[in-house]
Amino acid sequence: MNTHDLIRELREPAKTKIVLLVADGLGGLPLEPGGRTELETARTPNLDACAAVGTSGLSTPVLPGITPGSGPGHLGLFGYDPLEYRIGRGILEALGINFAVGPRDVAIRGNFCTLGPDGNITDRRAGRPTTERCIATVEKLRTITIPGVEVFVEPVKEHRFVVVFRGDGLGGAVGDTDPQAVGVPPLEAKGADPASAKTAAVANAFIAQAREVLKNDAPTNGLTLRGFATYPPISTFEDVYGLKSAAIAVYPMYRGLARLVGMDILDAGQTLADQVARLKASWNDYDFFFLHYKYTDSTGEDGNFPAKVEQIERLDAVVPEIRALKPDVLIVTGDHSTPSKLRSHSWHPVPTVIVADACRTDGLTEFSERACLRGGLGQFEAKYLMMLAMAHAGRLGKYGA
């Protein structure tokens, strides 16, 4: 049985509030065997207090051994099976620059490239132009029109941009036009089915016009298109859970992922303090708040162990302000691990704590990878977290008599 249908069937109206605090890349690794992880090194009296009154465990983002990107990591936390809901590259890129993709869109990652007089690619990244030049060149591409389709072109940075075709019946199964080599021309776009052939025809018309528009613009006189993706059919958070929900995230990618499931996107400011202030200001307007904290991930990606420790301590410091709002359910977790030892996302399960009145406490006195191993939630798949959140919030009725 589809768990979303089950939730729709069982959910009950309530006035309870849920806060999902996601510390991106929260889980870590010790630098030496037997050593402490970043979270175990950090001084986190407030998260430890959550563990003492709550129920903890370790969340597996996708499956054992599978390292998720930000998309699957967050979809899992939102209760959308990341193996079922796949967000294509083009859509993620569009979400990442805050472009409001919709159900009639095909989104595509574009690269500027340099073409020689013979039409062959001489540089696949057009000599890595400045972002200013990227913006100016995108501006020129915006003059392109294609009958029956709306065309959007948005800069990302350097040689990268996003193209969105909006129209009816556009498929996403279109091959990349980047040949992944120099000395050859870009490939033609080809669709694998009739709807995708329609998209390919639009893409080829776009490319032909772009060559004309950019013909005197070497080194940014050509382009390739990759990662064609349609907007995935996905139920909204409100439809599945009956929750009026809001995202408070500083970075566009996470706002985009929240928008994808229909959350309202609130102005998050620039700092964690801004985010908490927004949470307070909007407290009465929503049932569910998704707060995203980026820096536990980015310091991990940098391989900077002490910096990640410091970011965890900063996050810990705002926990009392959040708890002072008396959420009926507070969850602190991450979308995946980002051990600074690996300088990348990883598959390791993610420390998670639920604080609610109906928690079965588990004797923990600290919030850490090692303590969570003995927590009452055990090791669980992230896709079940929202069911636990709904249950602890008194929002799920009994299944069967």
Added chain:
Amino acid sequence: MNTHDLIRELREPAKTKIVLLVADGLGGLPLEPGGRTELETARTPNLDACAAVGTSGLSTPVLPGITPGSGPGHLGLFGYDPLEYRIGRGILEALGINFAVGPRDVAIRGNFCTLGPDGNITDRRAGRPTTERCIATVEKLRTITIPGVEVFVEPVKEHRFVVVFRGDGLGGAVGDTDPQAVGVPPLEAKGADPASAKTAAVANAFIAQAREVLKNDAPTNGLTLRGFATYPPISTFEDVYGLKSAAIAVYPMYRGLARLVGMDILDAGQTLADQVARLKASWNDYDFFFLHYKYTDSTGEDGNFPAKVEQIERLDAVVPEIRALKPDVLIVTGDHSTPSKLRSHSWHPVPTVIVADACRTDGLTEFSERACLRGGLGQFEAKYLMMLAMAHAGRLGKYGA
């Protein structure tokens, strides 16, 4: 692969005996964070002894966060995926009054209501008649005959009764006739497909005759029908496991659930002592015994923490008598948690212990929610318990060479 097919393929003949002791609603919650649950408070030397020689763990009845009713809770313990096998309301109501529903039946919950002279409902519960009046009114309805269908009417209590139509090709997708309002007439029964339209026609004929039969019986002069349900296609316990099985349960609902999977229903008497005596008396006649103990649930539902503690201690006291029979496998578990703090069923995982010669002991010395967290079974879905029972009983052969 269907696990029932797997079990049929792997099972081997044996003379071993399995006892499944279900303490209804066994799992609990501490009243305060960090406190003890009912089971942790109870003095349970005999269950603790089971944990010391057995393997323990926590059973998830359905899925994380999902609170089961008694039907799904028991089906899971019996090894029937509660998300796959759904027992409709009418069938459960019939099981609950010990009516032997079968595969050609549609079972329906009935309510007596009061109809005004205009045919509109003036009281949806007919002024809550006495159960004696319910029985007498049901007696009148038993005069109704419908060609091609057997009709059974059984009293439940006050305004509630059960109707069963027995015949070929009767569907269960029929809407309720209760309009959930007064000042309007009962709805017509309508079927969502041809087989259910046939049931709806039978129901409407029944309702028309009932109005005639009851016309002078205000306030019990009308009726509404709800929860139409067919008998679910379900393999018997013997067919799946090759076990000759018996249920020793005092309450009709649990006898009904056992009958649904084809167990023999033994006379359980009225007390736990009666149940254990029955177990002893029938010991040589069966491979598998399901013993159901109700009061751990009902005291939890009452919100009576000390009473639940006491019921757990009473159950503990009979464990030596059961172990003296030397079952090859003894399992003590619950169908769900019923924390007295919540006064209701809950989603929290359920303490479970298996005692058998082949147990891998796990160092536990007590049987409790917190100890089970460190048990050898880990956290597992209830639907796998019977496979563990069969394995520990030496009744499952090797899969593959």
